[in-house]
Amino acid sequence: MANYIHVPDEAPAVPKIDVTVDESDCRAGALQLMRELRPSWKPSEVKIKFFTDGITNKLLGCYIGAVMQDVVLVRIYGNKTELLVDRENEVKSFRVLHAHRCAPRLYCTFNNGLCYEFLQGTALEPEHIRSQPVFRLIARQLGKYHAIHAHNGWIPQSDLWLKMGKYFTLISQYYKEPEQNDRLSMEVPSPQCLRKELVWLQQSLSLLGSPVVLCHNDLLCKNIIYNRREGSVKFIDYEYAGYNYQAFDIGNHFNEFAGLNEVDYKHYPDQDFQLLWLRSYLEAYKEHKGQGGPVTDREVEILYVQVNKFAFASHFFWGLWALIQAKFSTIDFDFLGYAVLRFNQYFKMKPEATELNLPELKNPTPSSSPLPPALSPIQAALPPHTMIAEGPLEVCVEKS
Incomplete structure (x- = not known):
């Protein structure tokens, strides 16, 4: 979807610097970048702080002086x-969000990464994102994100199903370590099961009517920076940003209440909390969209159903993601165990989420929503030998 993200003409240009940073010895490459971005800094005075929270990339901050003021990440x-x-998509999203004062400045890209502005504040923990007033700030900031309009009135489409179809084709059925292969066969649902669930998700969730908006798509705690002095929050890391279903972005954030290193889905927000959160979100979303009138109970109820159905889909998305990372990532993290957690939670949430129904209209009219095509985007993205015939789908059971 990168070609469909329009960067405003007034957005600052982003230079490309021909430098490759060795992830096992970062300092030399980082100093090369600083010579271009901060030529007044003496290399001998540059300090480097390594951040250890990410599980996709490696992140460090360069600065001079006793305090971290002007920091280049x-x-x-x-x-x-x-x-x-999609790295092109990431850069475009970064620039669009910065133009709307929703992101820090992107200084440059380089051969295997990018440099950007450091935001002052605190990266949040799971206990913070449910507290007052932080959760309302998060809800309102996400509403602002989602209200960013597409270029020239273009109606965006989600690439969620195509992306998950691509992820499915990339998952490995074999790993180098025998222990990993044993866990894969014993604890992860079979490819046949995952394939059927994937098509069922597309057929079920595409008809919920959730608007397609510019989403963050990875709103975990550490990607939220809280500035207590300003009373504001900002979101960072836009690798997965792009047009997607509004309800996916919110449901994905609710899943992150469970944390990352010590995951506990008992912390998934209950209905009362969600209704407060969603009302704050809708107030900001409608305000930034220029839609008059107060938020109605029915609007909140509809969004609640959509969010909780897409929340269990986000478990499936990150389960596939983790299986791919388990094969390729050099970061010290149990990706295979994380995949097991996400798929187990997917199957645990599925019955309750499936029973949720959108509130009926008082004066119902015939639906104009098209039926799923004979060949769904998911099916089209899968190799020929993984096509699924139309008709009832088997129920897959999670592995314990």
Whole structure:
């Protein structure tokens, strides 16, 4: 979808610097970048701080002086992440969001990464994102994101199904380590099961009517920076940003209440909390869209159903993602175990999410929504030998 993200003419140009940073010895490459971006800095005075929270890339900050004021962040792409991330799309999203005052400035790209402005504030933890007033700030900021209009009134389309179809074709059925292969066969649903679930998701969720908007798509705690002094939040890391279903972005954020390193889905927000969050979100979304009138209970109820159906789809998305990372990533993280967690939670949430129904109209009219095509985007993205015939789908059971 990169070609469909329009960067405003007034957005600053982003130079490309011909430097490759060695992820095992970052300093030399980082100093080369600083010579271009901060030529007044003496190389001997440049300090480097390594950040350890990310599980996709490596991140470090360059600065001089006793305090971190003017900091240039250097992000080094993880091994084979180009299979998962559209880097052209990332840069365009970064520039669009900066033009709308929703993102820091992107200083440059380089051969295997990019450099951008450091935002002052605190990267949040799971306990912070449900607290007052932080959760309302997050809801309103996301509403602002989602209200960014497409170029010239173009009606965007989500590439969620094509992306998940691509991920499915990239998952490995074999790993180098025998222990990993044992876990894969014992704990991860079979490719046949995953394939059927993938098509069922597309057929079910595409008809919910969730608007397609410019989404962050990876709103975990550490990607939210809270500035207490200003009373504001900003989101960082736009690798997965792009046009997607509004409800996916929100449901994906709710899943992140469980944390990352010590995942506990008991922290998934309950209905009362969600209704408060969603009302704050809709107030900001309608305000930025220029849609008059107060938020109605029915609007909140509709969004609640959409969000909780897409929330369990986000488990499936990141489960596929983690299986790919388990094969290629050099970062010390149990990606295979993370995939097991996400797929288990997917099957645990599925019955309850499936039972949710959109509130009926008081004066119902015939639906104008088209039926799913004979060949869905998911099916079209899969190799010929993985095509699925139309008709009832088998129920897949999670592995314990």
